[in-house]
Amino acid sequence: MATDDGEATGLRERKKRETRLALSRATIRLCVERGWDNVTVDEIAAAADVSARTFRNYFSGKAEAIAAGHLDRAMRIADELRARPAGEPLWDAIVIAVRSQFAPDVPDGTPSPEDRRWREALLLVLSEPALHGEVLKANAAAQEELALAIAERTGLDASRDVYPRLVASVVGAASAVAVEHCLRADASMPLETLLREVFAAVTSGLPVP
């Protein structure tokens, strides 16, 4: 009776997601405003109206809270790949799955507030080495998931064959390079285009230009 779709299960689940989101956002906002090491866990917890202990029930630290959004996003790439039609060539499906999460098509030129926060968080990461490791860990986790999806699709055994993990890692590496290049450089090129370019290079064996 209650469940309509696979999302909002119950009140409890919804509240947890909200708390998690509130904590993550508060962390990002405060760290952007005051700088990474001028923010304590207690302050973040206070800003989100929970106890400091609750913060630690959700995240292991500031870094994890900041990278949480990125982790979710990266994790969804595997879901997206699983949702692609079975007949579609693997690499086409992969490129579409990555773009769906990292360079979503916007109707008009409006980058959703969600996306703006993502950019904000990534810029914070680039400026703070202490955060780098956390994002790398998020990418690694997402790649693990992606490797499983690739294994399913190709009918390979993820624990025996290297191919799934190899492709997942390379996809993760290439995506990260494109995103970072886009954030660093003077945004001379839309992420959309850069992703296409990077994957074209990878699928053609990275020939020396």
Add this chain to the structure above:
Amino acid sequence: MATDDGEATGLRERKKRETRLALSRATIRLCVERGWDNVTVDEIAAAADVSARTFRNYFSGKAEAIAAGHLDRAMRIADELRARPAGEPLWDAIVIAVRSQFAPDVPDGTPSPEDRRWREALLLVLSEPALHGEVLKANAAAQEELALAIAERTGLDASRDVYPRLVASVVGAASAVAVEHCLRADASMPLETLLREVFAAVTSGLPVP
């Protein structure tokens, strides 16, 4: 008169390197023996006969101390690439550079004690998520260096062109997959062979098998 080669500069430098090595080794040994969270910085410092404060002058924490050896090794890949003859094709040079550090040719079947420690440390990392991030950071740092070396060799601008960073990232990703696969699996294949296989796949555009 004193300096014979480019290594041992002075007494001071040598002592620092020794202290650093001693700390790193002590950390690995203790963590292997007692388990990651049954080891404190004070114990490590005591084991290396220095103060706890000195430990922190060298490393930001246990994780960094454990990953230090891996970082050095990965950093040397860029040096090795720079040392390859200029006429050699880029990918040949890269593969050789990687192998020189990750799968060194051993005269007889004797893996140097240095290599045994490397394996030991990596196994520790696989078993402890808290360490994963640190190794990923080490890889990222090494890739940055590798990207510069690739830029030099190809005559590209590392800050403008994506190619150097892209190749460095993919090389890092592929190497990591090979090494991990070798450590996880029942070592069904020597790292040597696995690296060759992985790079062959990458340079041919990762075709679906």
Add this chain to the structure above:
DNA sequence: CAAAAACTTTCCATTCTGGCAAGTTTGCAA
């Protein structure tokens, strides 16, 4: 509705972090 399960909070003992200043060692040149 009441028990059970899940989550939050308070309390607290350890450990981590990093700045500071005093004590040592090493490098260098007069």
Add this chain to the structure above:
DNA sequence: TTGCAAACTTGCCAGAATGGAAAGTTTTTG
């Protein structure tokens, strides 16, 4: 050789992080 300066180590310490335990709340379930 002597003495100074730079570099390194150490003890001290306060603020923050970490994570276990148990009591207090809220949601779920029978």
